[in-house]
Amino acid sequence: MSLDVVHLLQDLVRIDSRNTRSIRDTGPRDTDEERMSEFLRPLLVGMEFEVAVQYAAPRRPHVIALLRRDAKLPILAFEAHMDTVGFEGMTIPPLTPEVRDGRMYGRGTADTKGSMAAMLVALDQLRTADLPLNLMFIGSCAEETGCEGVPLLDLSPWPVSGIIVGEPTSNQPVVAHKAHVWFDLVCTGRAAHGSRPDAGVNAIYRMTDVIQWLRAEFIPELAGHVAEGFAGSTLSVDIIQGGHKVNIVPDRCSISVDVRLVPTAPREDEMLKSLTARIRTATGVDVTVANVHSSPGLSIDRGSPLVRALCGAIELHGDIPDVGAVSYCTDAGVFDRQGYPAVVFGPGSILQAHAAEEFIALAELHRAVDILTAAARRFATG
Ligand SMILES: [Zn+2]
Known part of the structure; x- marks a missing residue:
């Protein structure tokens, strides 16, 4: 039947x-x-x-x-x-x-x-x-x-x-x-009493520098990727977390990032590998990558x-x-x-x-x- x-x-x-x-x-x-x-x-x-x-x-x-x-x-x-x-x-x-x-x-x-x-x-x-x-x-x-x-x-x-x-x-x-790759970028600082910010290193400020570089340099670069049927690759910072008390200089900040790459873009693992080095060169901030999930x-x-x-x-x-x-x-x-x-x-x-x-x-x-x-x-x- x-x-x-x-x-x-x-x-x-x-x-x-x-x-x-x-x-x-x-x-x-x-x-x-x-x-x-x-x-x-x-x-x-x-x-x-x-x-x-x-x-x-x-x-x-x-x-x-x-x-x-x-x-x-x-x-x-x-x-x-x-x-x-x-x-x-x-x-x-x-x-x-x-x-x-x-x-x-x-x-x-x-x-x-x-x-x-x-x-x-x-x-x-x-x-x-x-x-x-x-x-x-x-x-x-x-x-x-x-x-x-x-x-x-x-x-x-x-x-x-x-x-x-x-x-x-x-x-x-x-x-x-497109390929997608989702990941966290994490940077650290040094905690200090909120009354003495000069004694610490503020991780939120460091991450702000990273975000500024992503928006000014990296996102326009991704948008320039050319591939038939697509307007370019994209990046969006979708979560930010840092600090835990109003009177403590934060010693850690993380962002969660969603990247979508057109077929002619570099592979997602290669993109991630070069990204941390470029961030260090451009901003002086050391970031580590965590919670990577990608799909080709x-x-x-x-x-x-x-x-x-x-x-x-x-x-x-x-x-x-x-x-x-x-x-x-x-x-x-x-x-x-x-x-x-x-x-x-x-x-x-x-x-x-x-x-x-x-x-x-x-x-x-x-x-x-x-x-x-x-x-x-x-x-x-x-
Ligand atoms: Zn389905």
Whole structure:
């Protein structure tokens, strides 16, 4: 019996797969993606896929399923993250997928269970087709806390030739996005009685010098980065903490910084390495870097076989391909950094992702099945 994409999406939405905390949080936890993996495994086995599970952390599974026709053939993978954001602020029932006016409402309908349902139905249709291609499905974990899961996914046992990453892109290929790096800068001073500031070194004043340099020199430099589809790299100082008593000269100050780098910018680790040295030279202040979290950017050639296959499939179904760039991070950036050709594509609008009334248009959901099926055929035949 063939899968129905609307019923399948309803089943997926009913599964609570909220990602409630970072993968680095080792405390007692909810099941997160585990219920979703328990649903997907028998479904994929029923579709005659070989199913493997890799754990990125306790109770944080990746589901990897392969339909192997011939080990010599290339593998095309469809990937969708299994987690959703939480239900805070939602004005509709999150886990009761209601269909009305040509839409389905519920948490994850757009981000990204709609993509997942379309991918599974496309794979179900492709599995009986005579194609020179092996097919893979990846249900990944821990995306919504900053693409934490896929860096811990090991695809080395399988020679994957291309990965379509499901996110709500309104059924258009996304070939580029920025990298992000979040970090703290910390500087120290020397405490003294507030009546004798001359006896101490004020860490807040030191950090003020650093912030002034960032604003006067470094932010304009980042803004000058040139890349197609982007206005430049950015930096924003979003938290400052320092001092603890009104009559003590503060001996420590920290800022939390959000940097977004366009694909032509230096890598995020190189940027950070040079930043502390430049701050010391420019301001005389020694800063240390702490709490780094980063996710790589995406940049795939618009002429690559994967992008051409998707564009051809979109045209085949009467739409005009609109290959683009986005400002948010995805698992595709991680795959790109690992050397896999990856492109982002899926039904639904990013405006609906994480929204109070999250929904997906059913027409887009059906269209995504058709485009993914046609794209795999084109990818297989070149
Ligand atoms: Zn998503």
